[in-house]
Amino acid sequence: MEPTSNPIYSQHVAVIGAGAAGLITARELLREGHTVVVFEREKEVGGLWIYSPKTESDPLSLDPNRSIVHSSVYDSLRTNIPRESMGVRDFPFLPRFDDESRDPRRYPNHREVLAYLQDFAREFKIEEMIRFETEVVRVEPVDGKWSVQSKKSGDSSNDEIFDAVVVCSGHYTEPNVAHIPGIKSWPGKQIHSHNYRVPGPYENEVVVVIGNFASGADISRDIAQVAKEVHIASRASESDTYKKLPVPHNNLWIHSEIDTAHEDGSIVFKNGKVVYADSIVYCTGYKYHFPFLETNGYISIDENRIEHLYKHVFPPALAPGLSFIGLPAMGIQFVMFEIQSKWVAAVLSGRVKLPSQDKMIEDINSWYASLHALGLPKRYTHKLGKIQSEYLNWIAEECGCPLVEHWRNQQIVRGYERLVSQPETYRDEWDDNDLMEEAYEEFGRNKLISKNGFSSFQG
Numbered sequence: 033m034e035p036t037s038n039p040i041y042s043q044h045v046a047v048i049g050a051g052a053a054g055l056i057t058a059r060e061l062l063r064e065g066h067t068v069v070v071f072e073r074e075k076e077v078g079g080l081w082i083y084s085p086k087t088e089s090d091p092l093s094l095d096p097n098r099s100i101v102h103s104s105v106y107d108s109l110r111t112n113i114p115r116e117s118m119g120v121r122d123f124p125f126l127p128r129f130d131d132e133s134r135d136p137r138r139y140p141n142h143r144e145v146l147a148y149l150q151d152f153a154r155e156f157k158i159e160e161m162i163r164f165e166t167e168v169v170r171v172e173p174v175d176g177k178w179s180v181q182s183k184k185s186g187d188s189s190n191d192e193i194f195d196a197v198v199v200c201s202g203h204y205t206e207p208n209v210a211h212i213p214g215i216k217s218w219p220g221k222q223i224h225s226h227n228y229r230v231p232g233p234y235e236n237e238v239v240v241v242i243g244n245f246a247s248g249a250d251i252s253r254d255i256a257q258v259a260k261e262v263h264i265a266s267r268a269s270e271s272d273t274y275k276k277l278p279v280p281h282n283n284l285w286i287h288s289e290i291d292t293a294h295e296d297g298s299i300v301f302k303n304g305k306v307v308y309a310d311s312i313v314y315c316t317g318y319k320y321h322f323p324f325l326e327t328n329g330y331i332s333i334d335e336n337r338i339e340h341l342y343k344h345v346f347p348p349a350l351a352p353g354l355s356f357i358g359l360p361a362m363g364i365q366f367v368m369f370e371i372q373s374k375w376v377a378a379v380l381s382g383r384v385k386l387p388s389q390d391k392m393i394e395d396i397n398s399w400y401a402s403l404h405a406l407g408l409p410k411r412y413t414h415k416l417g418k419i420q421s422e423y424l425n426w427i428a429e430e431c432g433c434p435l436v437e438h439w440r441n442q443q444i445v446r447g448y449e450r451l452v453s454q455p456e457t458y459r460d461e462w463d464d465n466d467l468m469e470e471a472y473e474e475f476g477r478n479k480l481i482s483k484n485g486f487s488s489f490q491g
Contacts, residue, residue, distance in 0.1 A: 040064075040065060040381045040382060040383055041380070041381055041382045042065045042066055042067065042381070043066045043067075043195035043196050043380045043381070044066070044067050044069075044194050044195045044196075045061050045066050045067065045068050045069075045194060045195060045196045045197070045198060045380065046069050046070075046071065046168075046171075046178065046180045046192075046194040046196070046197045046198070047061070047068060047069070047070045047071070047197075047198050047200055048070075048071050048168050048171070048197065048198070048199050048200055048201045048324075049070075049071070049072060049079060049199075049200040049201040049202060050070050050071075050072035050074075050077045050078075050079065050153075050158075050162050050164075051077070051078060051079015051080055051081070051149075051200065051202055052078075052079060052081070052149055052358075052365070052366055052369060053079070053200035053202065053357045053358040053369045053373075054070055054072070054079070054200035054201075054357075055070075055077060055149060055152055055153050055156075055158050056120060056152075056357075056366065056369040056370050056373055057198050057200050057357050057369065057372075057373035057376070057377075058070050058158050058161055058162075059152075059156045059158060059373075060370065060373040060374050060376075060377045061198070061373070061376075061377045061380070062156075062161075063377070064374075064377035064378060064380070064381050064383070065381060066377065066380060066381065068161050069161060069163065069192075069194070070158070070161050070162040070163065071162075071163055071166050071167070071168045071180070071182055072162050072163065072164050072165075072166065073102070073165065073166065073167040073168075074102070074164065074165070075164055075165055076150075076164070077149055077150060077153045077158070077159065077162065078146045078149050078150065079149075079202055080102075080103065080104055080105065080202055080204050080205075081105065081142055081145045081146040081149060082102075082103055082105070082146060083103060083105045083107070083142055083143065083146070084101060084103040084105075085107075085229055086101050086103075087101055087227040087228075087229060088100060088101050088226070088227050091221070091222065091223040091224065091227045092207070092209055092222055092223065092224050092227075092314070093206070093207045093209075093224050093226055093227065094207075094209065100205070101226075101227075102205050104204045104205065104225070104226045104318075105142045106225070106228050106229050106230070106247075106250075106251065106254070107229055107230050108141075108230075108250070108254050109141065109142045109250065110137075110139050110140060110141050110142070110250075110459055111139050111140060111141075111142075111145060111459075112139070112246055112250075112447070112451060112459075113139075113363050113364070113443070113444060113447055114138050114139060114443055114447060114462075114468070115127070115138055115139070115140060116138075116440075116443070116468060116471040116472065116475075117363070117364055117367075117439075117440045117443040117444060117447075117471070118145075118364070118365075118366055119148070119366060120152065120366050120367065120370050121367060121370060121434070121437075122478070122480065123151075123152055123155065123156075123480070124471075124475050124480050124481075125145075125148050125366075126475070126481060127140075128147075133147075134147060137459075137460075138459070138462070138468075139459035139460070163182070163184070165184055165185045166182050166183070166184045166185075167182060167183050167184075168180060168181070168182050168201075168324045169181050169182065169183050169189060169324055170324055170326055171197050171199075171324050171325050171326065171354075172325075172326040172327070173327070173350060173353065173354075174193065176353075177193050177194065177195055177353070178193065178194045178195070178196060178197045178353055178354065179191060179192070179193055180192050180193075180194055180197060195353065195380070196352065196353045196354070196355070196380055197353065197354055197355075198355050198356075198357055198373070198376055199322065199325070199354070199355070199356045199357070200357045200358060200369075201322065202358065203318055203319070203320050203321065203358075203359065204226075204318050205226070205318070205321070206318055206319045206320075206321035207224040207225075207226045207314070207316075207317075207318055207319070208316050208317045208318055208319050208336070209224055209314050209316060210242055210314060210316045212290050212292070212293050212312075213291070213292045213293070214292045214293040214294055214295075215293045217293075217294070217295035218293035218294065218295065218297065218299075218312075219295060219297055220297060220309055220310050220311055220312060221310065221311040221312070222311070222312045222314070223311065223312070223313055223314070224313075224314045224316070225243075225247045225248070225251055225313060225314060225315040225316075226318070228251055228313060231254045231255045231257055231258045231259070232258065234255045234258060234259045234310075234311060235258040235259065236258070236259065236260050237259050237260060237309075237310035237311055238259070238260050238261045238262075238263070238307060238308060238309045238310050238311075239255050239259050239261070239262050239263070239309060239310065239311045239312075239313060240262075240263045240264075240265060240290070240299050240307060240309045240311070240312045240313070241255070241262060241263070241264050241265070241312075241313045241315055242264075242265045242290065242312065242313070242314050242315060242316055243264075243265075243266070243267075243314070243315030243316050243317070244264050244265075244266040244268065244269075244286065244315075245268075245315075246315075247315045248264065248266075248315030249451070249455050251313060251315055252264050252284060252313075252315075253279060253284065253455075253456070255313070256279050256281055256283055256284045257280075257281065259283065260283065261283050261284075261285070261307070262283060262284045262285070263284075263285050263286075263287055263299075263301075263307050263309070264277075264284070264285065264286045264287065265287050265288070265289055265290045265301060266286055266287065266288065266289070267289050269286065269287070269288045269289075270288060271288045271289075271302045271303060272288065272303050273286060273287055273288040273303055274286075274287055274288075274301075274303045274305055278456065279456065287301040287302075287303055287305060288301055288302040288303045289301065289302050290302070296308075297309065297310075299312075319333070319336055320333050320336055320338055320359070320414075321333075327347070327350060327354075330347060330349055330350060331347055331350075331354075334410060335409065335410035335411050336410065336411040336413075336414075337410040337411065337413040337414070338356070338359065338413075338414070340393065340396045341356065341359070341396065342386070342387075342392035342393075342395060342396055343395070343423075343426075343427065344356070344359045344360050344414055345357070345359075345372055345375065345376065346379075346386060346392065348389045348392040348393050348396070349389060351379075351386055351389075351392070352376070352379045352380055352386060355376045355379075357369055357372050357373055357376065358372070359414050360414045360415070360416045360420070360423070361414060361415045361416065362416050362417075362420035362423075363420065363444035363447070363448070364420065364424075364436070364440060364441075364444060367424065367436065367440065368420075368424060371424050371427050371428050371431075371433060371436075372427060374427075374428075374431050374433050375427045375430055375431045378430075378431040378432075379431075383431075384430060384431050384432075399413075400413070420441075420444075421436045421441045424436050437471075437474065438470075439467045439470040439471050439474070440471070442464070442467050443464060443467050443468075443471070446462075446463070446464045446467070447462075447464075450462060450463070
């Protein structure tokens with residue numbers, strides 16, 4: 033639906049979370065003329081990119097009474113997409129050769145991403161809108177508006193009314209733990225990657241890592257530096273998969289899924305191989321979790337599908353007062369936050385209209401039907417894969433903003449091809465200099481390199 037000529041309304045909007053999604057959303061709301069309050073439970077901006085050596089009291093994060101740590105970042109983490117495609121479009125994530133504390137690599141470490149987000153917050157004066165160390169404990173609709181109950185450390189709770197709430201709280205703090213037959217009697221140590229930080233505790237151990245994408249690929253190789261053996265269990269592999277992988281310590285194998293675990297310490301894979309392991313690390317992803325949200329059952333989560341959301345953003349019966357930013361899994365996360373939040377801001381101002389509630393529900397059901405026809409389970413609802421650019425371009429056209437650049441999309445495509453074919457070296461050896469040059473040429477044409485005070489591209 034094209035932007036309308038309707039009058040522009042300024043709304044009072046609560047943004048939950050000051051990670052990348054919350055910072056970018058706050059900026060877009062402000063640009064559209066809204067007033068914004070950002071609630072952030074930590075002492076600083078950055079969300080999941082804030083590293084903490086602390087881990088939770090329950091290593092599997094299953095105990096509801098555990099001490100919760102919101103960071104999932106491990107010490108060796110580097111981005112798995114190149115920095116030029118990662119950054120916001122008018123504030124590119126360029127290397128800072130003028131500051132020795134910064135990481136200029138094309139695939140930088142997590143500290144560099146946090147520094148970029150801090151730069152973004154300062155540049156666009158977002159921090160003055162943020163209430164730090166303030167946790168949102170309840171959000172609910174009240175007489176056409178939204179009640180937000182928050183609690184600052186050591187203080188009593190505070191209730192406020194907003195015209196709208198945008199949920200930017202992320203989805204990387206509630207671990208998903210795979211079920212393994214016999215695991216209750218297995219005697220070894222178990223941990224979810226949410227609580228993994230450094231490889232030291234696994235020295236000379238035999239370790240099984242469940243999952244071989246992103247964190248699984250990284251963490252297995254990190255642990256292999258000190259462990260006796262590391263065995264990856266991969267759901268994506270054929271049932272007879274058994275392969276030794278080329279790593280410096282010659283101690284990493286990939287298998288099919290785990291079949292059973294036993295009280296003698298053995299792990300039996302579906303390929304028939306048996307490993308006596310000391311530890312299991314679950315790199316099995318996360319669950320969507322919004323404990324503060326009270327919608328009288330309208331918003332629910334079923335097999336990690338959030339029901340029901342129009343284009344993964346608006347719940348039809350509660351739109352536009354409630355929206356979600358950053359739910360789909362895709363490579364160009366920050367640009368997704370930018371485009372989605374431009375849409376939300378434009379809808380809230382009246383510049384763009386949503387379809388009727390019935391039309392939105394019809395679209396949602398059509399999406400569900402397409403997944404079912406492909407044989408994909410509900411947990412794939414918010415995984416967009418190869419259609420991520422198509423999805424973002426649809427939203428961009430709705431709110432009249434530029435489409436995703438060709439070079440940005442192709443960097444993600446080629447990057448993931450390298451990740452699969454050369455997981456040991458894809459961050460430091462690449463074959464897309466043409467796309468990198470195209471990106472920096474665009475930054476130069478738009479005068480973005482000098483604007484941000486960053487060093488020019490070093491080819």
